Amino acid sequence: MSRRVPEAEGRVVQERRALTLALPRRVHREIVFRIPIRFAWIVLLSMFPGSAMGGPEVRPPDVDRGRHVFFATGGCTCHSNYPEEGDAAPPLAGGRGLKTPFGVFYSTNITPDRETGIGDWSDADFIRAMREGLSPDGQHYFPVFPYPSFSGLSDRDLLDLRAYLGSLRAIRRENRPPDAPFPFSWRPTLIAWKWLNFEPLRFPDAPDRSEAWIRGRYLVNAAAHCGECHTPRTLTGGLDRSRWLAGSREGPEGELAPNITPDRKTGIGRWSIADLVWYLEMGIKPDGDDTQGLMAEVIEHGYSHLPKRDLEAIAIYLKSLPAIEHDLRRD
Amino acid sequence: MRSPFPVARRFRFSSRFPARCLRVGFVSILALGFAGTLQADDSMGGHGGSGEAHIQYRQAVMSGIGANMGAIASILKNGLSMPGHVAIHATMIADSAQLVAPAFKKKVVEGPTDAKAEIWADWEDFRKDIAKMEEAARNLAKAASGKDPAAVGPAVKALGKSCGGCHEEFRKPKEESYKNAAH
Numbered sequence: 001m002s003r004r005v006p007e008a009e010g011r012v013v014q015e016r017r018a019l020t021l022a023l024p025r026r027v028h029r030e031i032v033f034r035i036p037i038r039f040a041w042i043v044l045l046s047m048f049p050g051s052a053m054g055g056p057e058v059r060p061p062d063v064d065r066g067r068h069v070f071f072a073t074g075g076c077t078c079h080s081n082y083p084e085e086g087d088a089a090p091p092l093a094g095g096r097g098l099k100t101p102f103g104v105f106y107s108t109n110i111t112p113d114r115e116t117g118i119g120d121w122s123d124a125d126f127i128r129a130m131r132e133g134l135s136p137d138g139q140h141y142f143p144v145f146p147y148p149s150f151s152g153l154s155d156r157d158l159l160d161l162r163a164y165l166g167s168l169r170a171i172r173r174e175n176r177p178p179d180a181p182f183p184f185s186w187r188p189t190l191i192a193w194k195w196l197n198f199e200p201l202r203f204p205d206a207p208d209r210s211e212a213w214i215r216g217r218y219l220v221n222a223a224a225h226c227g228e229c230h231t232p233r234t235l236t237g238g239l240d241r242s243r244w245l246a247g248s249r250e251g252p253e254g255e256l257a258p259n260i261t262p263d264r265k266t267g268i269g270r271w272s273i274a275d276l277v278w279y280l281e282m283g284i285k286p287d288g289d290d291t292q293g294l295m296a297e298v299i300e301h302g303y304s305h306l307p308k309r310d311l312e313a314i315a316i317y318l319k320s321l322p323a324i325e326h327d328l329r330r331d
Numbered sequence: 332m333r334s335p336f337p338v339a340r341r342f343r344f345s346s347r348f349p350a351r352c353l354r355v356g357f358v359s360i361l362a363l364g365f366a367g368t369l370q371a372d373d374s375m376g377g378h379g380g381s382g383e384a385h386i387q388y389r390q391a392v393m394s395g396i397g398a399n400m401g402a403i404a405s406i407l408k409n410g411l412s413m414p415g416h417v418a419i420h421a422t423m424i425a426d427s428a429q430l431v432a433p434a435f436k437k438k439v440v441e442g443p444t445d446a447k448a449e450i451w452a453d454w455e456d457f458r459k460d461i462a463k464m465e466e467a468a469r470n471l472a473k474a475a476s477g478k479d480p481a482a483v484g485p486a487v488k489a490l491g492k493s494c495g496g497c498h499e500e501f502r503k504p505k506e507e508s509y510k511n512a513a514h
Contacts, residue, residue, distance in 0.1 A: 256506040278408040282491045288401025290494040292504040329509035 066164025069157045072223035072310065073150075075301030076165075078252070079107045082297060093117070093171040098144050098252040102237060103180020105144045113170040126162045127155065131200065133190075140190035142178065143198070143237065144252060152201030152222030197238030212309070216317025219310060220245075224303065229257040229294070232326075245318070246326035255293045256328055263323040276315035277308065382439040389434035389446075392427060396464075399423045400494070403471075403487065417483065421472035424490070428465035432458055443511050445503040453500070460497035467493040 020028040070076060081089040081096040089096075094109040112119035118126065125136040133140055133147035141147060153161075183189040201222060206214060220226050229251040231239045246267070247259030259267040268276070275286045283291045283299045291299065303311070399420040406413050438451045450457050467490040474482040 255504060256509075258506060272409075274408040278404055282404070282488060283495060284400060284404050284491050286401060286404070288397035288399065288404065289505060290491060290498060292495065292498055292502070293506075296495055296499070328506075 061159045061163035063160070063163045063167050065157075066160035066162070066167075068306070069153075069161040069223065070164050071302045071305040072219055073161070074224060074298030074303060075305075076110065077294070077297045077301045079110050080301075081107075083253070090171045090173060092165070092168065093173040094175055095173060097179070099254045100144055100237070100252060101233075101250055102184040103178055105142050105178045105180065106176035107145075108175045109171065109173050110165055111168060111171045112166050113172050116172050116174050117170060118165070119170060123159060123162065127158050130158055133194070133198070140187045140194065142187075142190065143193065146225045146228040148198050148239070149201065149222055149225035149228055152203065152218070157223070193236065193238075196236050197234075210316070212313045212316050213320060215310065216313035216315070219314050220317050224314065226260065228252075230260050243324055243326060245321065246324040247328045249328055251294070253294055257295070259324065259326045259328060260318060261321050261324045261326075262319050263325050266325050266327045267323060268318065269323055271319075273312060273315040273319065276318065277311040280304065280306070280311045280314065281308075382437075383442055385434075385437045385439050386442055386444045386446075389431075390444075392430045392434045396424050396427050399427075400490070407483070407487065415476075417475040418472045421468045421475060421490070425465050425468035425472065428461050428468070431461045443508075445505065445508050445511070447501050447503060450501045457497070457501060460493070460501070463496065464490070464493040 020031050076092055078096055078098060079092045079094050083096065092110050094107045096107045097104045098107060109117040111117040114120045121136055128134050129141065130147055130150040130153060133143065133145065135141065178185045203217060227239060227245055230245045230247055232243050232246065232248045233250065234240050245260045248257050251257035261267040262269040264270055271286060279285055280299060280303045283296050285291065403417050403420045405411065406417055435446070435450055440446060440448050471486040471490050474486040
């Protein structure tokens, strides 16, 4: 709406005035002042999470949920020295020697001890260690610690896991340096290793897959990190992605890790979903035999505590993978 | 002329070794040989059928136990309706326990076997683990015949644990058996 205003020298200027002035005064005030002010409040408050009109709530870490994540990773069994110290091994205090073709690497203390464990780490330190394989002081971790797989864990799972680990008993035990020849014991070598072999895990969208399959994909590849043992390694110690989960003669501790692709001759093709679920719960194979070694431990301390629907998800995902024929006895 | 080469001289056996020396020597060699075979628990298996036959028998005994375990698992994980079968299989496992120690009495570690030498080095622990298996199997049989179906799961788990407890100490992992020479 415009009004003609006479100017000093007689020129007439069109002055723009609010259209709403044509409306009753009350309505004009509502539109021009009150509604914009309320809108500004909403925008302002939504920037503060946790308030009544807040945005996505950042919830505090959940120790119970963290325990579930802990079981999904196999109970972090590599961090307890059961082989040498038996059941009396201080849990998660490290010192377990993991034999690899590059030497023996000792797991670290992940109890909340402030001097020898991870008690004085920040959340960011923990996430960086798990996702990037970097210590709080910037040193690279040897990839016997499976951070290439853990890089696929969600923020929420990582923080809940950290909260659970933080709730456990703090044990004092110094970390041991590796028993490996140069250059495999020298951390800067890992810059080259990471450049060659490390790519953070990302899960592409899979709209045509069931929720169970998606959950199974996450568990198998990130949390349970099956690929780290069950996939053959290249010369540089990276994972041979063309033979994913097709088994390896040189798993950690020098043990053979079988082919767990659904190949009928050399893999788990003859196993049903029920067989797989039972195996992960009990450690008993379809022929009635038990399993030994590190796998028996990660079942006992980890996977057997998962809810059945998670074990089914793992089974569904494994059975969906391409079957790869890989006879480890003849490799 | 004296020859530079050694010359054969006539050697009379009977004048060098009187009859009684021969008799004593012969009998002592026999005795030593016999004493050797009496150390039955320390055989060198692999030569002759004896060692392999023992491996074969003890593997048959253990496979029988495993087959019953697989049968129990099959019923439970697939929800098969086989009333009374779990208890029977569990009883069969428990009854097999008495076969294990005699089957392993003879020490044979060479050949197509996953048995570790610790069996004979820690024989008493081995016997104890067998007893644990029998106890766990009898408990399962009782639970499976009882009124409370929820008791079966933990009993099965305990039986599975008794398999692992013995195998961890006394058997090489099955996955490693490709390394056995005569596989």
